[in-house]
Amino acid sequence: MTTTPTAAGSDGFVDPRGDLRWGTTSALLADAAHRLGDAEAIVDGDVRIGYAALDAAVTAAARSFLASGLNRGDRVAVWSPNTAQWIIAALGLQRAGGVLIPLNTRFQAQEAAFILDKSKARILCVIGEFLGRDYPASLEDAAGGPEGGRPYAGLPDLEQVVVLSDGGPGRHTSWDDFLESGRTVTEEQVRARAAEIGPDDLSDMLFTSGTTGNPKGAMCTHAQTLRAYAVWAAVVGLREGDRYLIVNPFFHGFGYKAGWLASLIVGATSLPARTLDVPQVLKVVREEKVTVLPGTPTLYQTMLEHPDFTAEGVSGLRLAVTGATDVPPAVVHRIKEELGFSHIVAGYGLTESCAIVSMCRYDDPLEIVTSTAGRPLPGLEVVTVDAEGEPVPIGAEGEILVRGYTVMKGYLDEEAETAATVDADGWLHTGDLGTLDADGRLRITGRIKDMFIVGGFNAYPAEIERLLSVHPAVAQCAVIGIPDERMGEVGAAFVVPRRDAALDPDELISWARQNMANYKVPRQVHVVAELPLNASGKIVKNDLRARLARDGGA
Template sequence: MATTPRPAASAAEQTHPDDPRADLRWGTTGAMLADAARRLGAAEAIVDGDLRISYADLDAEVTAVARAFLAAGLAKGDRVAIWAPNSARWIVAALGLQRAGGVLVPLNTRFKGGEAAFVLGKSRARILCTVTDFLGRDYPASLVEAAGRPAGGRPYAELPDLEQVVTLDGVAREGLVPWDDFRAAGSSVPDADVERRAAEVGPDDLADMLFTSGTTGNPKGAMCTHAQTLRAYGVWGNVVGLREGDRYLIVNPFFHSFGYKAGWLVSLMVGATILPARTLDVPEVLRTVRAERVTVLPGTPTLYQTMLEHPDFTSEGVASLRLAVTGAANVPPTLLYRIREALGFEHVVTGYGLTESCGIVSMCRYDDPLDVVATTAGRPLPGLEVIAVGGNGEPVPPGGEGEIRVRGYAVMKGYFGEDSETAATVDADGWLHTGDIGVIDAAGRIRITDRIKDMYIVGGFNAYPAEIENVLGRHPAVAQVAVIGVPDERMGEIGAAFVVPRRDARVDPAELIAWSRDHMANYKVPGHVHIVDELPVNAAGKVLKNVLRERHAAISKEH
């Protein structure tokens, strides 16, 4: 690929907060990969099962796939969706479409056909890359069922913009183009055409459109550029201490910014090796860590806790691990200490972000003391402004609680086709209203107390589930816990805690409630405790609190 990378910025430029491209070396993801291939050549870029791809071979394959997208008629700015589990081919497709000037639209692997159809229709995606079998799901078949097919008509009748469905797993049937056929069609496109298109893609062009539900309404597509993503995650990699030669097992799904941007993309930026995990399978995670000498393992507190409790866990098996990265805004301190001691990590870092801020706002630094990591989400990335705002719309003093607002290069360009929603989320002064409640201390470190929507009111007092969960997590018999607000005739609302006991431990609901009264204000004490085997989570590892509300309602009816 004959794309010339952008020159490295000077130290003075790198510290200037107002230039959205000040610390870019490359400008686009395509130029970044071309530069990595020149620098790293035969070094392993991706290990996916038996498949091992060098940086040089990855760059060549991405160029071949960019040709295929051009052969399919992809114009600069067209959207291409990927609906598939983590794999090397997912990465190749994403980088190929971006090199060809396309905009990546990842789809959640938990989506039903109707949910996928909504995002495809909203984004007006022209091409979909997907699979026909993942965890018993046939994505194209579910999409045909949801999007309609009149007698004798084309599949996906309600998606007029969708022209081609490509199967990453190579399945051929009516309405589907196998990956090898799609790729082979690109052989007719001259090298000069690919180089010309890649050169037309600039730092300010859209790289991706990630859909988020926000607090209400239908999913909305947050638009981010090449410049935003490369700047934010170049800084992110430095801040957390990711380095060349690391072996990064990515268990976070690629449809999420954690798995995509803070996962495989930043790995290519620094020269690490990517190991995609198709599912969050703890025995397989433990096996891969041991066999591939994994050094970096991201995840939610749920993953680390489950690893520690798994019968296959041994200290020797995880001896290669160096860096833990968790995206949770609140992590029980006791769990962080266990992660470092039992899993042997040199560094444990956490942070805070949201889709509308390119997936990142703040991070702990890799050399932060563990008590800082345990109690905060770190400091904002350089060049971002972050404030906490009270109910009157004015910034609160350090240590005061308010809504977190963010301004700077990482803030999205807006929601695709949603001007009014964009205006309601990003104000005229450029501040992103996150909807998260938090505190910023005198050192600039952020502590998220909760989402506004998750807050519930007990007898006039605001109760924040994350705060209560952190306290309950200190109980010696509690492995995992999630708290929701539920209706109560006397108090209006009270808390209900769903608790997963630690292995070989027993939790008595009455005892836990009594213990809670000794460890938190009375209005925070859960009125109900439900003992469960596991918490329901989505593919990104977040607890599905709407499911817990339904379970509590069902239990209440029974009693």
């Protein structure tokens, strides 16, 4: 890349520079507590926590992390559905100087164990039982039982497991006992540690997969996160006093950064949703007078069709935040009119760019929202380039490149992968294809990467292929994304069985459900004698797509 494009932000937007105002998430919370006092910060069922009380609870958690020996830069994982405790644990570990590692609740234990091992997490904060699954016990099945004072033999860096739920923690530490242990640390010691943490310290590491098949930790600092989501909140019109029902999971950048963290930035109330349960969503929207509700068009349509829906029950809704998908304008008009939203916005982001690149503005017309991913955040540079890295004309398709304050500091311990993703001039090569129009609005048109998106979750064929290859009857496999009416895309696997092995497609799908997150599980398995290869021995996936279109994969 030799071009120097015009930086985004010429729309007159004023950059709030949250990174300069607060510096760290800890300072952000302290400032919010001072300004907002008893105003509700979190409503989680019967639990109601004001800003000042949240600040005190986070300090108590930070005392416990310090008592556990957490040093500046140590990693702490959180594996739990959306709860108030998730937020307290995350802010507490960051106040103590730790780096947050969110774990996907859909992960099977071996997937979580890989990230815990890769990140060298010292502490794991985990839900006990959720949706009928014992998370600590499942991890023991994957990583072995206690050994040498460690909770799991296969995770030598993990020193402590803290169970967030009220259920019996067994041999692990309960959240109450964890907090009790913090009494040996003073608040002054917490303040001293917090003062050591600066804007350039890592705040979190969100793991994403890719062409290698193994998850990689995208490193992000406090300054990046605070600046990006102070800007994001202003662009979409999130404001003080909003009541934000966060249905997006906290392990994702949307639920975490564009969710509860953005709410703290503006002084809104976060209402965590553990699961995407439409009757419960309608109940909370009605009873808690929710004003902000993110979601897919499918969620909104399902709400409208549900027997519990009433116009009066959703009368407080003001702002919808949805993904950048090609949705017929008539559908969005119906969502806006019947759910009563004043504003609907959409955007585009990826983990390597602090989960955000572009957003519609809150006053954009619906025709813009339904056909574009908005304009880049002010202060970011976005260009589209051809295969040689040269800029393409306005309206022409090219790979989307991003440069600016949101671009990750790199992948953890992956220098070659980092260099392949962020070039020497600081451009993040997204692997996504798109166009830029004369007004700077971005349209996503496709992907160079093999990735496909299942119900909003990125699924990477290389990772799924690596997981499938563990099955004793699988010799070779290739996974592609195929269209699906409900989920957008799902996986289809082409599998060559091992010699003399019988391979049943339904059995392999069932096995996959036990060994990988459900959104990664192929919905179709096609047993084939061989995979199409090019001259260099690489699988030609376009041939598989053509075969599937022609004869269903046989």
